[in-house]
Amino acid sequence: MDKHRILIVEDNFVFAVKLEKNIIEWGHQVVGICETGQSVLDFLKTKTPTLILMDINLKGNMNGVKTANQIKDKGIPIVFITGRSDEKTYEDIKGTSVISYLVKPFDLLTLRGTLDFNPYLNLENQDEDFLFIKRNKELVKVKTTDISYIKSDRNYCDIFVGEKVYFVKTSLIKLMEKIQGKSLVKIQRAYVVNLKSIEGLLLSENMVKIGDQLLPIGRKYKKNFLERIEDYRL
Numbered sequence: 001m002d003k004h005r006i007l008i009v010e011d012n013f014v015f016a017v018k019l020e021k022n023i024i025e026w027g028h029q030v031v032g033i034c035e036t037g038q039s040v041l042d043f044l045k046t047k048t049p050t051l052i053l054m055d056i057n058l059k060g061n062m063n064g065v066k067t068a069n070q071i072k073d074k075g076i077p078i079v080f081i082t083g084r085s086d087e088k089t090y091e092d093i094k095g096t097s098v099i100s101y102l103v104k105p106f107d108l109l110t111l112r113g114t115l116d117f118n119p120y121l122n123l124e125n126q127d128e129d130f131l132f133i134k135r136n137k138e139l140v141k142v143k144t145t146d147i148s149y150i151k152s153d154r155n156y157c158d159i160f161v162g163e164k165v166y167f168v169k170t171s172l173i174k175l176m177e178k179i180q181g182k183s184l185v186k187i188q189r190a191y192v193v194n195l196k197s198i199e200g201l202l203l204s205e206n207m208v209k210i211g212d213q214l215l216p217i218g219r220k221y222k223k224n225f226l227e228r229i230e231d232y233r234l
Helices: 013-025 038-042 066-076 087-092 108-117 173-177 219-232
Strands: 006-010 029-034 050-053 078-082 097-103 130-135 138-143 147-151 155-161 164-168 182-187 191-192 200-202 207-210 215-216
Touching: 006 013, 006 038, 006 200, 013 029, 013 219, 029 038, 050 191, 050 207, 066 078, 066 173, 078 108, 087 164, 097 108, 130 164, 138 200, 147 173, 182 219
Parallel strands: 006 029, 006 050, 050 078, 078 097
Antiparallel strands: 130 138, 147 155, 147 191, 155 164, 182 191, 200 207, 207 215
């Protein structure tokens, strides 16, 4: 079973601590506890969890749904927890990175099963995801692991796969919503790279080398990018 780095977003501190205790007992890591949407945005500037456990009712001017919409370009899976079971709340979470929805009070074994058995949280298999891309009159299957990098130009994206380039009419945000791949990381507003395809880093020049291409690392993305590659550094 894969172990997850989980961010708990819950404004009930007692309940958050209870969740933390159980999650750690199940063998996962809790990387932080946030009470507000803004604190989530601040947290994700420096750290990247593999999962967010998000309450919908939060303190401040951003509830869980608004917070999720603010961070959906990061592609972090979200398990929503809420005391509300109405249809509107359920509809509101569509379009976010939600992979499960638990209504309080829920049995802790239900949460454990969500963490252990949900296919979208299988870190080992996330990179086996694929897309079908239309090319002329054919739909071409492209594996996430084969993508070298993606370049965006507003509502269009070029997906580079080895020597091939696939042009798709969609924004980078919408494209990343469809792709589940732990090795894909955004390095600049218009660029996403596959960590496995990187051949070198020119840190003094803020550039990533993939093949004969040098791709820019944006200042606001650099810290997160370096954190993502930390496990591979010697």
